[in-house]
Amino acid sequence: MTAAGESVTEKELFACGHRGCAGCGEGTAVRMILNTAGPNTIISICTGCLEVMTTAYPETAWEVPIVHAAFETSAAVASGIDSALKALGKREGINVLAFGGDGGTFDIGFQALSGMLERGQNVKYFCFDNEAYMNTGIQRCSSTPYGASTTTSPSGKFSIGESKDKKPIGAIVAAHDIPYTATATIAYPKDLKKKVKKALEIEGPTFMHIFTPCPTGWRYPSELTIQLSRWAVQTGVFLLWELEGPDFRNIVINKKLPNRKPVTDYLKLQGRFRHIMKDEETLQKIQKMVDEKCEMYGV
Amino acid sequence: MKMVIRGNMATAVGAKLCRPNVVPAYPITPSTLFPEKMSEFVADGELDAEFITVESEHTAMSACIGASVTGARTCTATASQGLALMHEMLFIAAGMRLPIVMAIGNRALSAPINIWADHQDTISERDTGWLQFYAENNQESLDLMIMAFRISEDKRVLLPSMVGLDAFVLTHTFEAVDVPDQGDVDKFLPPYKPNHGTLDPSNPITMGAFVTPEHYMEFRYAIELAMNESRDVIDEVFEEYKKTFGREYKKLVPYDLEDAEIILITMGSISGTARVALEEMRKRHGKKVGLIKLTVLRPFPEKELLELTKNAKLVAVIERDISLGFGGAVFGEIAAKYVNKPDRPLITNYIVGLGGRDVTLKDFNEIVEKAEAALAAGEVEKQTEWINIKEDAL
Numbered sequence: 001m002t003a004a005g006e007s008v009t010e011k012e013l014f015a016c017g018h019r020g021c022a023g024c025g026e027g028t029a030v031r032m033i034l035n036t037a038g039p040n041t042i043i044s045i046c047t048g049c050l051e052v053m054t055t056a057y058p059e060t061a062w063e064v065p066i067v068h069a070a071f072e073t074s075a076a077v078a079s080g081i082d083s084a085l086k087a088l089g090k091r092e093g094i095n096v097l098a099f100g101g102d103g104g105t106f107d108i109g110f111q112a113l114s115g116m117l118e119r120g121q122n123v124k125y126f127c128f129d130n131e132a133y134m135n136t137g138i139q140r141c142s143s144t145p146y147g148a149s150t151t152t153s154p155s156g157k158f159s160i161g162e163s164k165d166k167k168p169i170g171a172i173v174a175a176h177d178i179p180y181t182a183t184a185t186i187a188y189p190k191d192l193k194k195k196v197k198k199a200l201e202i203e204g205p206t207f208m209h210i211f212t213p214c215p216t217g218w219r220y221p222s223e224l225t226i227q228l229s230r231w232a233v234q235t236g237v238f239l240l241w242e243l244e245g246p247d248f249r250n251i252v253i254n255k256k257l258p259n260r261k262p263v264t265d266y267l268k269l270q271g272r273f274r275h276i277m278k279d280e281e282t283l284q285k286i287q288k289m290v291d292e293k294c295e296m297y298g299v
Numbered sequence: 300m301k302m303v304i305r306g307n308m309a310t311a312v313g314a315k316l317c318r319p320n321v322v323p324a325y326p327i328t329p330s331t332l333f334p335e336k337m338s339e340f341v342a343d344g345e346l347d348a349e350f351i352t353v354e355s356e357h358t359a360m361s362a363c364i365g366a367s368v369t370g371a372r373t374c375t376a377t378a379s380q381g382l383a384l385m386h387e388m389l390f391i392a393a394g395m396r397l398p399i400v401m402a403i404g405n406r407a408l409s410a411p412i413n414i415w416a417d418h419q420d421t422i423s424e425r426d427t428g429w430l431q432f433y434a435e436n437n438q439e440s441l442d443l444m445i446m447a448f449r450i451s452e453d454k455r456v457l458l459p460s461m462v463g464l465d466a467f468v469l470t471h472t473f474e475a476v477d478v479p480d481q482g483d484v485d486k487f488l489p490p491y492k493p494n495h496g497t498l499d500p501s502n503p504i505t506m507g508a509f510v511t512p513e514h515y516m517e518f519r520y521a522i523e524l525a526m527n528e529s530r531d532v533i534d535e536v537f538e539e540y541k542k543t544f545g546r547e548y549k550k551l552v553p554y555d556l557e558d559a560e561i562i563l564i565t566m567g568s569i570s571g572t573a574r575v576a577l578e579e580m581r582k583r584h585g586k587k588v589g590l591i592k593l594t595v596l597r598p599f600p601e602k603e604l605l606e607l608t609k610n611a612k613l614v615a616v617i618e619r620d621i622s623l624g625f626g627g628a629v630f631g632e633i634a635a636k637y638v639n640k641p642d643r644p645l646i647t648n649y650i651v652g653l654g655g656r657d658v659t660l661k662d663f664n665e666i667v668e669k670a671e672a673a674l675a676a677g678e679v680e681k682q683t684e685w686i687n688i689k690e691d692a693l
Contacts (some may be wrong), residue, residue, distance in 0.1 A: 081368070
């Protein structure tokens with residue numbers, strides 16, 4: 001999958017032939033990050049789709065050193081790597097990255113992430129957000145959006161699906177007073193790579209929240225991954241911004257949206273929202289939630 | 300150099316002498332002095348290491364794993380709830396074959412919350428693939444830390460080690476400890492240079508891979524083989540330590556076994572009390588009772604156990620833990636090792652000192668009387684007995 005207007009010619013450090021689903025947004029994001037970070041990189045990954053699809057022994061999809069320990073530990077293990085490189089006098093010139101899914105970041109790994117950020121470790125954290133526990137079979141987590149039907153927030157006679165809106169992870173992380181927090185999505189690869197490059201040039205912890213649609217979990221045809229990534233931005237469902245430090249008055253909105261698409265355009269492509277597509281009240285509520293968020297961020 | 304120090308300080312001084320590169324640690328009673336002292340050594344320039352002020356024990360062990368897999372020598376300390384919180388990561392440290400060393404202030408588990416001496420914390424981690432050492436005093440606490448690094452880092456082993464010392468009885472009690480010279484420790488324990496892959500961009504490897512049923516069993520079997528290999532390595536390292544530093548260590552330490560009909564088995568600080576009790580029994584009553592102190596529980600010292608107890612008529616396992624619904628965990632392990640021996644001794648089990656209750660000379664007298672009664676009757680009526688229980692409080 002090559003995004004429009006972007007050629008990928010660098011040496012691939014994320015090898016082809018991994019076991020991700022067709023149209024996997026996470027795989028594309030990882031490839032873009034590695035193309036930018038280059039070979040002098042060590043990565044700590046957590047349990048989840050990425051671990052399963054890339055490390056099945058005796059094969060590996062990684063051309064850079066990586067370690068997987070447990071579900072909640074990518075920031076904690078990366079802290080150990082960062083400190084070990086310092087102690088051994090090898091820190092110079094090596095990128096230490098930590099990768100987590102939304103479950104591993106918003107939920108179970110949140111404490112370890114907060115600790116790593118607060119300690120000011122020189123770790124670049126990347127959260128790949130596909131809005132549910134996909135590896136275990138599409139269970140809701142605190143990044144699942146309002147109205148989405150998952151296997152633990154099913155729609156039903158007394159349920160519209162997920163009953164709460166997404167946890168504002170970027171704002172929570174930025175409040176740790178870290179040097180750099182940003183959001184990105186694979187439909188805007190130049191923006192994504194520019195932000196990765198910026199994060200890597202900064203000393204200290206950085207956080208990037210990357211929106212990565214999942215055809216299996218969201219129930220849409222796999223060729224729509226990039227389109228959904230783009231429409232999430234164009235509807236205001238997922239906002240592209242970056243921020244240095246904790247003061248949200250300094251936020252930079254990378255994609256202003258004078259004419260936002262209606263949110264139903266985005267929702268109607270996905271099976272996880274099918275049950276609400278005739279529910280005008282819920283659709284209006286979701287549109288209002290998006291409008292309010294866009295207003296708050298000044299999009 | 301002699302120092303009068305607490306057990307926690309002994310583990311910290313022992314660890315410092317080993318020049319760890321990375322120390323992630325989190326405070327917990329009764330082990331808190333370890334992170335305090337290690338951070339102080341770093342702050343004062345006495346130790347050239349990265350001290351990581353982690354936000355939990357789970358992250359302490361995860362950061363140890365990250366550091367070790369990058370090629371650093373790393374250690375930490377914890378106890379009780381902290382060790383329980385690490386449980387998941389203990390398997391991963393062993394499974395990734397990382398020679399991490401950890402001091403444990405052996406303490407009871409909640410609920411009810413209790414901070415005192417008890418072996419339940421480390422006993423509950425017997426199956427994680429860590430080597431387990433138990434100290435009787437502060438000198439052993441220091442010496443075992445140094446030896447644990449050497450044993451764990453041996454390429455025949457490459458498994459993590461925990462060194463247990465009893466909460467308060469050792470962790471907070473001052474004793475005279477002979478502290479080895481740094482130069483001698485440097486010779487005994489050279490810098491950690493792993494000859495296996497570490498996280499290095501010039502030679503990329505994938506660690507902690509996903510393994511299907513096709514290969515998983517071999518990974519587990521390899522750990523078991525390493526555990527088996529570690530038996531000889533432990534003997535070699537104990538022997539070399541004796542030559543270098545003059546103090547003798549054994550996996551099982553025998554006391555007055557020559558003519559002993561009854562042999563008591565203990566771990567940790569109660570072993571000293573047991574020796575005093577037995578000395579009295581011999582002197583005053585001519586009782587033929589001996590003692591074995593377990594210093595190494597993992598790998599289980601089966602060969603030594605069977606050899607030392609071959610003439611015993613009764614073996615009494617006295618322990619500070621309980622495998623609820625079974626009996627003493629150490630008793631279960633010891634009894635299992637006799638199961639195919641036709642001439643096995645009677646084996647009895649006594650649960651003592653949970654949650655820091657004092658284990659006294661009187662308790663040992665009672666245990667020996669019960670053992671004698673069983674021996675006279677030729678059978679064991681009650682396999683596991685709780686000693687010094689306040690029945691009227693139930």
